[in-house]
Amino acid sequence: xxxxxxxxxxxxxxxxxxxxxxxxxxxxxxxxxxxxxxxxxxxxxxxxxxxxxxxxxxxxxxxxxxxxxxxxxxxxxxxxxxxxxxxxxxxxxxxxxxxxxxxxxxxxxxxxxxxxxxx
Numbered sequence: 001x002x003x004x005x006x007x008x009x010x011x012x013x014x015x016x017x018x019x020x021x022x023x024x025x026x027x028x029x030x031x032x033x034x035x036x037x038x039x040x041x042x043x044x045x046x047x048x049x050x051x052x053x054x055x056x057x058x059x060x061x062x063x064x065x066x067x068x069x070x071x072x073x074x075x076x077x078x079x080x081x082x083x084x085x086x087x088x089x090x091x092x093x094x095x096x097x098x099x100x101x102x103x104x105x106x107x108x109x110x111x112x113x114x115x116x117x118x119x
Contacts, residue, residue, distance in 0.1 A: 003041045009049035013092050020044065021096035024106045037105050044112045047085040052077055086112040
């Protein structure tokens, strides 16, 4: 299984998510087939130092709902990074992957580290 290592502190979150999604799908290979799971593992390091431009740290919201009326919860990107910086990166990559049966398996091939990767 091939591995790729990307650094979250070198480019904005969206660009990192696009590159990661392309690698997880295997679209960079000439033998790409959309119905097959690519044999690639992607490691993302330095999730604590993720870059967001503009006012996205306070303006970008992440929502979840408990199922009860009026129980819509929201977090800003800064709050989500404080809670778990890996989740911020994982959600961005998950949003870039196609919404099909392979999505969960592709996300399992993604490994995110808060700091540098352990050697």
